[in-house]
Structure formats: structure tokens, C-alpha cells
Amino acid sequence: MNDEKLKSFLKENSRVPESPAGEWSKILMKIESGKQSGLFNMKKISLGFASFAVLSLVVLNTIKPHQTDHSTAKLKEINTYLVADSYFSENETEYSWIGEL
Amino acid sequence: MLFPSAGVTQDELLLLFKEQYLKEKSFVRSSIYWMVNSSDVDDLVQETFLKAWKCFKKFEAKSSFRTWVYRIAMNITYDYLKKNKENVEELHEELIVSKELDIELSDLISKGLMTLPVNQRESFSLHYQVGLTYLEASKLLNVPEGTVKSRANNAKVRFVKFLNENGVKDE
Secondary structure, three states: OOHHHHHHHHHHHOOOOOOOOOHHHHHHHHHHHHHHHHHHHHHHHHHHHHHHHHHHHHHHHHHHHHHHHHHHHHHHHHHHHHHHOHHHHHHHHHHHHHHHO | OOOOOOOOOHHHHHHHHHHHHHHHHHHHHHHHHHHHOOOOHHHHHHHHHHHHHHHHHHOOOOOOHHHHHHHHHHHHHHHHHHHOHHHHHHHHHHHHHHHHOOOOHHHHHHHHHHOOOHHHHHHHHHHHHOOOOHHHHHHHHOOOHHHHHHHHHHHHHHHHHHHHHOOOOOO
16 A cells, blocks of 8 residues: 555544534633632642741740740759858868867 | 743733644644544643643743644653553454454554554654654654654554455555
8 A cells, every 4th residue: 555545545534533612611721720729829838838837936935934934943943052051051060170270 | 933921911821822722733633643542632632732831931932832732742642651551452452352343444543553553653643644744743753754754664564464454455
């Protein structure tokens, strides 16, 4: 079968099915929904970011007072120790040998 | 053709795109159809133009819109063929079962095409069915003209042999 014969044989006996009606409308609809889903994704990202920021603030604020309480308690303990001046009174006997000279 | 995407509104760009769609939709459709021979061609054409739209702003007219959209179409088609390899093989088996039945010539042609290796099928359908010259097909496929010619000829030999084996006489 030569080329021309084959071409005409194929042309006569096979054909591409017609495009469905409203093909462009369908494509356009998908383009539009793609745009919307793009916007929707942006909204979702922003919402996620905002939620993360709020959550971080809440978590930080919950942790921070604990740290303050902890350091305040430590400071109080040191302060009490210093003010009480128990060091000399408690250790007086240790230096009593000085008086013996 | 140049696409002045800078300073063009989205609506204007969509109008340009629609123009190209109207010009190339038949070509894209037949190129895909002769490769897959399936009613899924509708979905594949839509997918092609959707993908083309997504990249349309980046289209720099280094090649023609036809070449560009054809390559998108073939990427989608090859993916489809990979995913549906089993269905294609089933179609071939169906032919063996229905060999003795009176099947239509158009079905026989479709099935004959599906027996060809994909790269041969592509060159064969572009030349013998879509009606491109070897040179035009080689530009689309981005391979030398000689390669297209030998692929199409090898495919032709196989295809005609298939037709003969299934009762189509060579006149």
C-alpha cells in the first residue's frame, strides 16, 4: 500500500470523535475554580499563619510566668539567706579559738 | 506570534488564550486521539489546555503555540498511556477474542494503531492521519526528519501487516 493510498484509506475509515459541546466553557470553569482555589489556598495559609502566631503567643505567655515564679522564688531564697545573716552566728564557734589567744 | 504578557490584564490574556484554543483545538484533539484511541480524549484535551493556561504567561514564543501546546498534550498523553497500560493491553486482547467476529473497519484501525510502539504511533499518526509533512512532524517532535521518516515507515509496515492479517486486502 503506497503512502497516498494509506492516507485516503485512513481518512475514509477512521475519524476523530467530535469535541463535546461547551468544551471551552468547561475549561473556563476549571480556570476560574483554579483561581478561586488559589485564593482559597492563600486564605488558608494566612489563617494558618495567624493561628500559629496566636498559639505561639499563648504558649509563650504560659511558659513565661512559670519562669518568673521560678526566678522570683530563687531570688527570695537568696535574699532571705543574706538578710538572715546566719552565717556568722552559726559559725561563731568555729572562730572561738581566736579569743583564746 | 508574540504574547505581550507585560501590561496585559488577566482578561485580555484569557482572550488571547481562547483565540489560540480555537485555532489549535482540533489539531490537539486528533493528535491525542490517535495516540490513545479512547473516549478519555475529552478529559485529556481539557487537561492539556488547563496546563497550557497555567504556563501561558511564561510562554515566550520561542516556538509556535502549536508546537508548545503539542508538547504539553504529548506529556499528558504519555503519562496517561503509562497509567493505563493494562487497559491498552486489554484492548489488544479483546481484538484477539473478536477476530472471528465482524468488527468495523474503524475499530480495526484503532486497534491496529494500538499495536504500534508509542514513538512509532506518534510519527505515523502525525504524518498519515493528521497530515503533516515529515519536516513539520520533526519540528513538533524535536527529532531529526530522518528519525520521523523511519519511525513512520516502520509503523506503516507493521500497521499494513496487521490490516492484512485481519482481512483487509491490499489493493
